[in-house]
Amino acid sequence: MSNIYTQKEIASLREGGKRLARILSLLAERSVPGVSTAELDVYAEELIRAGGDIPSFKDYAPVWGGPAYPAALCASVNKEVVHGVPRADRILEEGDIIGLDLGLTHDGLVSDSAITVAVGEISAETQRLMDVTKEATYAGIKAAVAGARVGDIGHAIEDVVKEAGFYVMEDLGGHGVGHHVHEAPVIPNFGTPGKGPLLHEGQVLAIEVMTGAGTGNGRTLKDKFTYVTKDGSMSAHFEHTIVVTDTGGEVLTK
Ligand code: MG
Numbered sequence: 001m002s003n004i005y006t007q008k009e010i011a012s013l014r015e016g017g018k019r020l021a022r023i024l025s026l027l028a029e030r031s032v033p034g035v036s037t038a039e040l041d042v043y044a045e046e047l048i049r050a051g052g053d054i055p056s057f058k059d060y061a062p063v064w065g066g067p068a069y070p071a072a073l074c075a076s077v078n079k080e081v082v083h084g085v086p087r088a089d090r091i092l093e094e095g096d097i098i099g100l101d102l103g104l105t106h107d108g109l110v111s112d113s114a115i116t117v118a119v120g121e122i123s124a125e126t127q128r129l130m131d132v133t134k135e136a137t138y139a140g141i142k143a144a145v146a147g148a149r150v151g152d153i154g155h156a157i158e159d160v161v162k163e164a165g166f167y168v169m170e171d172l173g174g175h176g177v178g179h180h181v182h183e184a185p186v187i188p189n190f191g192t193p194g195k196g197p198l199l200h201e202g203q204v205l206a207i208e209v210m211t212g213a214g215t216g217n218g219r220t221l222k223d224k225f226t227y228v229t230k231d232g233s234m235s236a237h238f239e240h241t242i243v244v245t246d247t248g249g250e251v252l253t254k
């Protein structure tokens with residue numbers, strides 16, 4: 001049994017998650033043409049620290065290796081799927097979409113959440129990609145029932161994305177979260193119902209869906225962080241930290 005949290009810890013995660021959701025909505029309002037992703041990162045860190053909390057991603061080095069992340073925010077624009085490093089020369093333009101992925105440590109516990117937002121007017125097809133990705137995230141959350149298995153979550157997510165004619169990014173998925181940014185289990189966004197690790201009440205998970213409009217394959221750029229769709233097609237990302245209950249996932253990052 002891994003990462004089962006106490007009621008007291010879940011209460012702290014609920015408070016941290018609430019703060020994180022508010023900060024993401026403020027960042028969404030700032031995501032307009034002419035703003036750089038570096039400005040969004042500075043704003044994100046200011047907002048987190050103003051609440052006495054810690055940006056969980058800053059200087060975080062994943063246990064599986066690789067360099068430490070240099071910013072508070074992951075800001076991934078258009079074909080960038082995840083881990084877009086904020087830059088002063090990355091200026092948002094009308095028609096872009098930006099994935100805002102942020103971790104906040106409150107009372108020593110990590111919440112992780114992401115939203116994708118439109119910069120000005122976007123195309124109907126890009127809006128559909130965003131809508132489907134969000135819908136798939138909620139389908140995964142609903143499937144996070146105590147007694148179900150990790151494969152049930154992945155299956156629910158992939159079903160929604162496939163049905164809409166889009167792709168889940170095969171190399172990326174959800175994960176346990178709370179004491180650390182990444183904990184077991186790994187949650188692929190595809191799977192077979194009834195297969196994979198058992199889900200337990202009180203388990204805290206980051207359910208996150210990363211989609212590609214034209215492919216489920218991607219690659220990491222030379223900066224060693226930014227992960228893009230292999231064909232350059234648009235990508236969207238939604239994520240919530242949840243706690244597993246016997247009626248499905250309770251969203252903590254709201
Ligand atoms: Mg995240």
Ligand code: MG
Pocket residue numbers: 112174175206208239
């Ligand atoms: Mg995550």
